[in-house]
Amino acid sequence: MTLVGVDVADRVLGGWLGRIAGNMLGKPVERGDHWTRDRIDRYLRQADALPLTDYLPEPVEPGVELELRPEWRECVRGRIHGSCRDDDVDYAILGLDLLETYGFGFSTEQVGELWLLRLPYLQTFTAERAAYRNLADGLKPPLTATYDNPYQEWIGALIRADIYGWTSPGEPRRAASLARRDAVLSHTGNGVYGAMWAAALVAAAFTAPTVRAALETALTVIPASSRLSRTVRRVLSLHESRLSWEETLSTLAEETSGLGWIHTIPNAAVLTAGLLYGDGDFTRTIALTVRGGLDTDSNGATAGSVAGVLGGATAIPPQWKDPLEDTVRSAVFGFDGVRISELARRTVRLAKTEP
Incomplete structure (x- = not known):
């Protein structure tokens, strides 16, 4: 596939690097019930790291209230040598392996296999x-998603969706269709819509003139009546009314309260706000998104x-790029230590050869 005026290889590599860097930025504060937006900013002020323009700084003072996740030593500025292992990156790698193994006609059962x-x-x-x-236990989809699973609308399927956007540049509906086939293994309702929306958003970013245009295009692949669609549109409306980023997030936090910090809906709100107020600037986008709290490493990724x-x-x-040393740690068998540039090349090969 070729897109007029679009360097697909550079954009795909940007997607991989951006996902890994955003994940690494958010990982030390990934515990949304503790690391609220106010607490994250308090940590950054204490370290004289606002505005946030690099990976998180090391802790300045010990203390339970501002204690980072145990992996922080591999994820803070000055200590990073290649990416940490994380499921937000593992699923992108697994998705690439899925498409290489089964092709774009893969079934939900093959995702499970x-x-x-x-x-x-x-x-x-x-x-x-x-x-x-x-x-x-031998169950088949869709029972795999619905039996004894209280997390059906949480963010897991959304974090698996990027690979379908990277391999469908400029084709958001195709990306959404692929993401849906993957998502129904484990999710229902807004959990599935989140994956479809994210895949379409990444695909649209290859050709959209602005991040707002990409967000609006992505909304066309999910039901307008869904809570996810209504929430994303609410963020678009608040941004358009010239509310500040802080005011927008405070408003959305009230309107999505009670859903939990790993649910798709509040995280989509934080992610949409980070993208809009970041306005295409990579550093500002991932910094605002992570400072928004909730599932910080997933949203940052x-x-x-997208950025x-x-x-x-x-x-x-x-x-953001240099400390990654073109290397990924992964729990996916056969991929630990793989080069980021190699993952990107393999992704481009799929994007260009598939009709």
Whole structure:
């Protein structure tokens, strides 16, 4: 596939680099019930790191209230040598392996088969772990998503969706269709819509003139009556009314309260706000998204992917790319230590050869 005036290879590499960098930025504060927006900013002020223009700084003072996740030593500025292992990146790798193994006609059952073959059970969480257990017990989709699974509308399917956008540049409906086939293994309702929306958003970013245009295009692939669609439109409206980023997030926090910090809806609100107020600037986009709280590493990863596709790898500042050392740690069997550039090349090969 070729797109007039679009360097697909640079945009795909930008997506991979952006996803990994955004994930790394958010990982040390990934615990939305503790790391609220106010607490994240308090940590950054204490370290004299506002505005946030690089990976998180090391802790200035010990203390339970501002204690980072245990992996922080591999994810803060000055200590990063290649990416940390994380499920937000593992699923992008697994999706690439899925498309290389089964092609774009893959079935939901084949997604499950690949999970059992390539993904360790203890590296799955919430809805994915429930679906994995159901697969191991012999259940078939869609029962894998619905049986004994209280996480059906959480964010897990959304974080698996980028690969379908990267391999469908400029084709958001195709991307959404692929993401849906993957998502129904473990999710229902807004959990599935979140994956479709994210895949379409990434695909639209290859050709959209602005991030707002990409967001509006992505909304066309999900039901307008869904809560996800209504929430994203609400963020678009608040941004258009010239509310500040802080005021927009405070408003949305009230309107989505009670859903939990890993649910698709509040996280989509934080992600949409980060993209809109970041306005195409890579650093500002991932910084605002992570500062928004909730599932910080997942939201940072998706925001980084969209911003990376919008501007390409060449537009990502070196402080985000260089510490990654073109290397990914992964729990997906056969992929630990793989080069980011190699993942991007393989992704482009699929995007260009598939009709």
